[in-house]
Amino acid sequence: MTPTSSLALKRIPQRSTLPVPAIVLAVAAFIYMGAAVITGQLAQLTFEGFAGLLQRTVALGIVGLGQTFAILVGSIDLSVAALISLVAVLASFLMQGDPAMIPPAIIVCILVSLGVGAVNGILVAYWGINPLIATLGSGLIIQGGLSAGFTHLSGTVAPQFQAFAYSSVLGVPYPVLMFAALTFCGWFLLAKTRYGADIYSVGGNPDGAKLAGLRTERFVLSAHMLASLSAGIAGLYLAARLQSGTPWIGRDGIYDLESIAIVVIGGTILAGGKGGVIGTAAGVLLFASLDASFNMFGVDAFLKQVLRGAIVIVAVAIYTARSKGHVA
Numbered sequence: 001m002t003p004t005s006s007l008a009l010k011r012i013p014q015r016s017t018l019p020v021p022a023i024v025l026a027v028a029a030f031i032y033m034g035a036a037v038i039t040g041q042l043a044q045l046t047f048e049g050f051a052g053l054l055q056r057t058v059a060l061g062i063v064g065l066g067q068t069f070a071i072l073v074g075s076i077d078l079s080v081a082a083l084i085s086l087v088a089v090l091a092s093f094l095m096q097g098d099p100a101m102i103p104p105a106i107i108v109c110i111l112v113s114l115g116v117g118a119v120n121g122i123l124v125a126y127w128g129i130n131p132l133i134a135t136l137g138s139g140l141i142i143q144g145g146l147s148a149g150f151t152h153l154s155g156t157v158a159p160q161f162q163a164f165a166y167s168s169v170l171g172v173p174y175p176v177l178m179f180a181a182l183t184f185c186g187w188f189l190l191a192k193t194r195y196g197a198d199i200y201s202v203g204g205n206p207d208g209a210k211l212a213g214l215r216t217e218r219f220v221l222s223a224h225m226l227a228s229l230s231a232g233i234a235g236l237y238l239a240a241r242l243q244s245g246t247p248w249i250g251r252d253g254i255y256d257l258e259s260i261a262i263v264v265i266g267g268t269i270l271a272g273g274k275g276g277v278i279g280t281a282a283g284v285l286l287f288a289s290l291d292a293s294f295n296m297f298g299v300d301a302f303l304k305q306v307l308r309g310a311i312v313i314v315a316v317a318i319y320t321a322r323s324k325g326h327v328a
Contacts, residue, residue, distance in 0.1 A: 019267075019279075020266060020267030020279050020282075021266060021267060021276075021278045021279040021281070021282040022282075024265060024266060024267075024279065024282035024283055024285075024286050025282045025285060025286075027286060028282070028285045028286040028288075028289040028290075029289070031286075031289045031290060031293050032044070032053065032289035032292055032293060033045060034293075035292070035293035035296045035297060036049075036296065039296040039297060041296050044292065044296065047171060048171070051168075051171060051172060051173060051176065053285075053288055053289070053292055054173070054176045054179075054285075054288075055173045055175055055176055056288045056291065056292070057179065057284045057285055057287070057288040058175040058176065058178070058179045058234075058237060059084075059234045059237055059238055059241075059253070059255070060234075060253070060255060060258055060259060060262065060284050060287065061179050061183075061262075061280070061281060061284040062178075062179060062182060062230050062231075062233050062234040062237065063080050063084070063230055063231050063234045063255050063259040064230075064259045064262045064263055064266075064280045064281075064283065064284055065182055065183060065186050065230050065277050065280060065281075066080070066226050066227035066228070066229060066230025066231060066259075067080065067227055067230070067259040067260060067263050067280075068186065068263050068266075068268055068275065068276065068277050068280045069186075069199065069222075069223040069226045069227060070131075070223045070224055070226075070227040071203075071260070071263050071264075071268050071269075071270060071272060071275070072190075072199050072200065072203045072223065072268060072272055072273065072274075072275060072276075073199060073202050073203045073216075073219055073220050073223045073272055074202070074203045074206065074220075074271065074272030074273070075124055075131040075220055075223060075224065075272075076131045076132060076135065076260065076270070077120060077131070077135045077224060077227040077228070077231075077256075078132060078135040078136045078139050078256045079116065079120060079135040079136070079138045079139035079142065079228070079231075079256070080139075080227060080228070080230075080231035080234075080250070080255055080256050080259060081139065081143075081231075081250035081251050081253065081254065081255040081256040082138075082139040082140070082142035082143040082146070082250055082251065083113060083116055083139070083142060083228055083231040083232065083235065083250065084231050084232075084234050084235040084238065084249060084250030084253070084255055085142075085143065085146055085235070085245070085246070085247050085248060085249050085250035085251060086112065086116075086142050086146060086235065086250075087109045087112065087113060087231070087232045087234075087235025087236060087239070087245075088235040088236070088238050088239040088242070088244075088245035088246065088249050088250070089146060089150055089155075089245035089246065089247055090105070090108065090109055090112065090245065091105045091106070091109050091157060091161075091235070091236055091239040091245060092155035092156055092157050092239050092243075092244045092245035093155040093245065094108060094109075094155075095155065095156070095157050095158050095161065096155050096156065097155075097156045097157070097158055097159070098158055099158040099159070099160045099161075101158065102158050102160065102161050106236065109232055109235065109236055110229065110232055112232070113228045113229050113231060113232025113233075113235075114225055114228060114229055114232075116138065116142070116228045117224045117225035117226070117227060117228025117229060118221065118224070118225055118228075119138060120134060120135050120138055120224040120227075120228065121220055121221030121222070121223070121224035121225060122221065123138070124220055124224065125216075125217035125218075125220035125221050125224075126217055126221075135224075139256070143247075143251060146247035147247055149247075150245075150247045155244060155245065156243055156244045157239050157240055157243055157244065157245075161239075161240050162240050162241075162243060163240075164236070164237065164240040165237060165240035165241035166240075166241075175237060175241075178237075179281075182230075182233075183277055183278070183280075183281050186276075186277035187276065187277050187278055190276055190277065191276070195219075195222075198214055198219055199219055199223065200273050200274070201214060201273075202214060202216045202219045202220070202272075202273075203271075203272025203273035203274075204272060204273025204274065205273065231250075231255070234255070235249075235250070238253075258287065261283070261287075261312045262280055262283030262284045262286075262287055263275070263279075263280050263283065264283075264312075265279075265282075265283040265286060265287075265312060266278070266279025266280045266281070266282050266283035267279035268280065287308070290307070290308060290311065291304070294307070
């Protein structure tokens, strides 16, 4: 190759693209603000309106943060919906409205969540069971036990615990601040620590990670524990918000499938090794914007699900095509 041709190649402009989270956030803002203007519901564009929009993202967003870690290592967790129900029921059952039982109930719920995550991680990482089957099976066991033992609202959380869901600082709800803090922690863990770099290595090239001396099983185990811990926190939040636990809250919220959807829409590929929690936060904001917009337009609840499903398919198809070879 001559020096002239080499110089010509260097001058070829490289295509630059916006990060997926930025694109998703822009689309979410356009949809939400456009719906508010078209329907004349300009109150949705006030500080209170945005705060309410953000609060609707909290439960699904927290679950999505943990799901991101599971997907980054090339796994997945379908037990999160049942675990949310279990934690919500367990928290209200243990508290029974007694403020003194708040700390013990939280500790028990967190330990149970970590235990479920450990079981999922062992089944997937050490026993070699497909994560879809392993986590679906554990979720069915949890849901079956709940359905058999609790057929109605179980207990009630302490009034002081409800502040977890309803209090605010300078107009910003506590749950929104908590979600922001958890998102920052997830970003820091993935972007600024050796553990995060190893997570990407395990998900992107597990064989190469093993050759580099990484105990890949441990990272898959820890990712599942983080996914279950996130589901447990979401269950505690929903118990505080609803003031009681119900055995169907996680199932009816479709937190398993929707958490996967927001993770993928945010740019994390199901093959593992690429993505992050910032994209997941953007994905859940897109879902919240869609829901709010559908409500403004008075869209039927069943049609909402159809439209959301179609949007997920289109978004993932576009991202897959642009990824050139990655599977989403």
